[in-house]
Amino acid sequence: MIVNLADTEQKKRRVFLNQLLKSIGLATVGGIAWGGLVDKMASAPLCLRPPGALSEREFLAKCVRCGLCVQACPYDTLKLGSPGDDRPLGTPYFIPRQIPCYMCEDIPCVEACPSGSLDKASVSREENGKLVWDIKQSRMGIAVLDRQSCVAFWGLQCEACYRACPLIDQAINLKYDRNVRTGKHALLLPKINPEFCTGCGLCERACITQKPSIFVLPFSVAQGEVGTNYIKGWDELDENRLKGVTEEGTFQTERSKLDPVDYLNMDDLTGE
Amino acid sequence: MQLSILLLYILARHTDLDILKGDLTFSELLGVIPFADPYAVLQIIATGSIPGKSLIIGGLIILLFYALIGGRVFCSWVCPMNIVTDSASALRRKLKIDQDDKPTRISRKIRYWALGLSLILSLIFGLAAFESISPVSILHRGIIYGFGYGWLVVLAIFLIDLFVLKNGFCGNLCPLGAFYAFISKFSVVRIKHIKEKCNLCMDCRVICPEPHVLPMIGKHDALVLSGECNNCGRCIEVCKDDSMMFSLRTKSVNK
Numbered sequence: 001m002i003v004n005l006a007d008t009e010q011k012k013r014r015v016f017l018n019q020l021l022k023s024i025g026l027a028t029v030g031g032i033a034w035g036g037l038v039d040k041m042a043s044a045p046l047c048l049r050p051p052g053a054l055s056e057r058e059f060l061a062k063c064v065r066c067g068l069c070v071q072a073c074p075y076d077t078l079k080l081g082s083p084g085d086d087r088p089l090g091t092p093y094f095i096p097r098q099i100p101c102y103m104c105e106d107i108p109c110v111e112a113c114p115s116g117s118l119d120k121a122s123v124s125r126e127e128n129g130k131l132v133w134d135i136k137q138s139r140m141g142i143a144v145l146d147r148q149s150c151v152a153f154w155g156l157q158c159e160a161c162y163r164a165c166p167l168i169d170q171a172i173n174l175k176y177d178r179n180v181r182t183g184k185h186a187l188l189l190p191k192i193n194p195e196f197c198t199g200c201g202l203c204e205r206a207c208i209t210q211k212p213s214i215f216v217l218p219f220s221v222a223q224g225e226v227g228t229n230y231i232k233g234w235d236e237l238d239e240n241r242l243k244g245v246t247e248e249g250t251f252q253t254e255r256s257k258l259d260p261v262d263y264l265n266m267d268d269l270t271g272e
Numbered sequence: 273m274q275l276s277i278l279l280l281y282i283l284a285r286h287t288d289l290d291i292l293k294g295d296l297t298f299s300e301l302l303g304v305i306p307f308a309d310p311y312a313v314l315q316i317i318a319t320g321s322i323p324g325k326s327l328i329i330g331g332l333i334i335l336l337f338y339a340l341i342g343g344r345v346f347c348s349w350v351c352p353m354n355i356v357t358d359s360a361s362a363l364r365r366k367l368k369i370d371q372d373d374k375p376t377r378i379s380r381k382i383r384y385w386a387l388g389l390s391l392i393l394s395l396i397f398g399l400a401a402f403e404s405i406s407p408v409s410i411l412h413r414g415i416i417y418g419f420g421y422g423w424l425v426v427l428a429i430f431l432i433d434l435f436v437l438k439n440g441f442c443g444n445l446c447p448l449g450a451f452y453a454f455i456s457k458f459s460v461v462r463i464k465h466i467k468e469k470c471n472l473c474m475d476c477r478v479i480c481p482e483p484h485v486l487p488m489i490g491k492h493d494a495l496v497l498s499g500e501c502n503n504c505g506r507c508i509e510v511c512k513d514d515s516m517m518f519s520l521r522t523k524s525v526n527k
Contacts, residue, residue, distance in 0.1 A: 027385045030385070030389065034401065037404070041399075061321040062316060082410070082417070090403065115316075
């Protein structure tokens with residue numbers, strides 16, 4: 001009798017463990033598939049976000065996907081990602097070639113955002129102790145120019161992007177150059193200044209080539225990164241980074257003891 | 273009900289009539305009162321970031337309403353997917369699919385696994401995992417903002433519910449429903465069954481999207497206390513003997 005009881009107990013435990021393992025197995029398979037899908041969506045790289053958006057990672061984590069920014073946009077610039085357009089589902093983005101951002105001064109999309117994924121502080125400045133909107137501070141992306149297809153570089157006068165730029169002579173300048181091909185004309189070349197460019201995309205929209213030769217890329221895609229090892233010796237703020245660094249961290253190459261003439265006669269130079 | 277809520281959202285999108293603006297994950301009532309999907313907010317928290325203030329307030333409003341009063345009424349009275357799955361279910365009854373074949377069954381607990389999984393995945397990938405694939409949001413957003421290929425997802429769910437698995441999506445898979453089932457264990461509004469009036473026709477169990485919550489039919493008077501009951505009230509509608517009714521938890525069963 002006692003043995004029997006133990007048997008049933010054991011059997012119960014067995015069934016329980018079996019089922020638990022089965023469930024965990026299924027959950028793992030489901031989780032991997034689901035995770036793959038989520039990861040694929042999260043890594044769509046070419047997404048231009050509304051003004052004031054946090055870094056893509058933070059933005060994706062915080063955005064609640066309600067679409068209030070889309071509703072607030074008076075130009076219908078913003079769209080929500082939907083299945084098939086290869087962007088994270090329900091998150092706002094815009095395609096400048098279709099409708100660029102017209103840089104409203106009161107930035108209704110940011111005002112409407114309830115989730116904090118569009119950061120009000122990043123698109124406002126202090127004035128008389130009060131925060132006021134400043135759309136010029138937004139960095140939705142940065143315009144990039146393909147010189148090969150830009151007709152200005154052929155010597156044709158275009159200026160479409162320059163004239164369309166809401167920050168004309170700041171974000172896009174015209175640079176004069178000699179036209180070497182004809183020898184007697186000038187080139188009027190658009191030049192983008194990343195210090196001012198907000199990534200609104202009006203230039204991309206205005207560009208006259210079939211596929212725009214000036215176009216906006218997200219900052220993270222378009223920009224390189226120096227790293228911390230270079231310090232601008234002429235910039236006081238940057239110099240400050242050296243404060244507190246002790247001598248021990250620096251490395252000096254030892255002077256060679258050889259004569260320069262010996263160096264020239266060394267095997268690996270003469271190839272002997 | 274669903275249609276009228278949808279209509280409010282659509283009106284706000286396309287006209288100046290902003291009674292209910294946004295979508296089901298977050299909206300503003302009359303431009304002032306925030307409503308947020310507490311499950312979406314929970315996923316945002318799971319990613320490790322702090323949700324905006326109105327999200328937290330809106331999430332709490334909705335959470336408290338369902339947890340204390342309404343129960344799982346989101347699923348049956350608000351969710352637009354319910355219209356799709358209900359149509360599938362009705363068509364399924366009409367085509368008598370369940371009678372021809374042994375019905376497919378999978379565990380109704382899968383949704384709870386999905387619920388847990390979504391939070392873990394949110395943590396790993398740093399974005400709300402269910403919100404990234406949610407067919408409910410695809411449908412609702414699709415109606416307000418435009419579908420893309422989203423209608424294919426909705427069609428797939430319709431077909432699964434119609435041919436493969438009765439109430440497959442809402443009753444087995446959807447973690448949003450699981451979330452609401454989970455929080456509505458203690459809500460006040462409940463369905464009540466009175467045995468005396470029942471003639472054991474079992475129409476209620478046929479129509480019920482979660483028939484396992486009705487074990488008491490014809491056996492004894494009881495409130496339906498399972499959180500999985502979504503208070504849709506279809507059992508009340510089909511009952512010819514008035515043995516089902518809405519009631520409050522506070523009232524005793526015998527009254």
